[in-house]
Amino acid sequence: MAETQRPIHPPSIADAWAVTAERAAETTFFFDFDGVLSPVTDDPDASQPVDAVPGVLESLAAAVRRVAIVSARPVSFLRSRFASLERVDLYGLYGLEVWHDGEVVTEPAALPWIPAMSDLAERARKELPAQILVEFKRLSVALHYRTAPQLAGEVERWGHEQAERHGLKIQGGRMVIELKPPVDQDKGMVITEAVRNARCGWYFGDDMSDIKAFDALRAREAVDPDFFGVAVAVANPETGAEVSIAADLTLESPDAVAAFLAEGLKTF
Numbered sequence: 001m002a003e004t005q006r007p008i009h010p011p012s013i014a015d016a017w018a019v020t021a022e023r024a025a026e027t028t029f030f031f032d033f034d035g036v037l038s039p040v041t042d043d044p045d046a047s048q049p050v051d052a053v054p055g056v057l058e059s060l061a062a063a064v065r066r067v068a069i070v071s072a073r074p075v076s077f078l079r080s081r082f083a084s085l086e087r088v089d090l091y092g093l094y095g096l097e098v099w100h101d102g103e104v105v106t107e108p109a110a111l112p113w114i115p116a117m118s119d120l121a122e123r124a125r126k127e128l129p130a131q132i133l134v135e136f137k138r139l140s141v142a143l144h145y146r147t148a149p150q151l152a153g154e155v156e157r158w159g160h161e162q163a164e165r166h167g168l169k170i171q172g173g174r175m176v177i178e179l180k181p182p183v184d185q186d187k188g189m190v191i192t193e194a195v196r197n198a199r200c201g202w203y204f205g206d207d208m209s210d211i212k213a214f215d216a217l218r219a220r221e222a223v224d225p226d227f228f229g230v231a232v233a234v235a236n237p238e239t240g241a242e243v244s245i246a247a248d249l250t251l252e253s254p255d256a257v258a259a260f261l262a263e264g265l266k267t268f
């Protein structure tokens, strides 16, 4: 069958699915977790993917070369939410962890930072107000102020002070800041590597850290005009328009993501 031409950006959604179906064997779909596959909750431990998500991801994984979740959550958390999925790959902690051949593989350069991160979480619990939820993720510490937004400034100051004193990196997010080891790894780097041999890639994200993943798709297109990348934002009221502006299209919610994929799968 003759190939349809790569659509001009932004393509119609129907064009985007047509090109994707044609290149299915060379296509990867990437998804952020919180806010994209799962609605935001006050308690990060309570987050669950929307009901339709596991089924639609598994169907997508059967139709294209690869489906992967690329999250700031640890792989252990992602496994607890997607235990039934056999064909979906998992990147945790911005790619510092990967689920590979039945085990978690951790970036070796990050491992020496585990004790420092554990100490940091302990200090955060002692020194920050009790309303701040401290999430220890082995190789990073997230400081959540969703239920106490008036404390954002105090949390930011404390976080920046710690980052400076201990040589850590800071990542801002939705009502959260996260302290990470000074190891070069982010979602953009994960996507750059993962689309090296692909002809088509989609990324669904809702947060500031996802913009680097969108950029990685654009960078791939810049060096290979045949590559077809689609950046999809999921709307949220907290990061303003920045994520949507960086994307090709915006969906309203995790439920809308599941419905969008189910509809798109009809093209294959």
Ligand SMILES: O=P(O)(O)OC[C@H]1O[C@H](O[C@H]2O[C@H](CO)[C@@H](O)[C@H](O)[C@H]2O)[C@H](O)[C@@H](O)[C@@H]1O
Residues within 6 Å of the ligand: 032, 033, 034, 035, 039, 040, 041, 042, 043, 044, 047, 070, 071, 072, 073, 135, 142, 144, 146, 173, 174, 175, 176, 178, 207
């Ligand atoms: O890369 P992601 O999978 O999107 O992870 C980003 C952060 O997600 C979680 O926090 C966010 O979702 C929580 C649950 O809905 C919400 O309570 C919080 O306000 C959000 O920032 C997670 O807890 C963080 O560790 C991740 O960095």
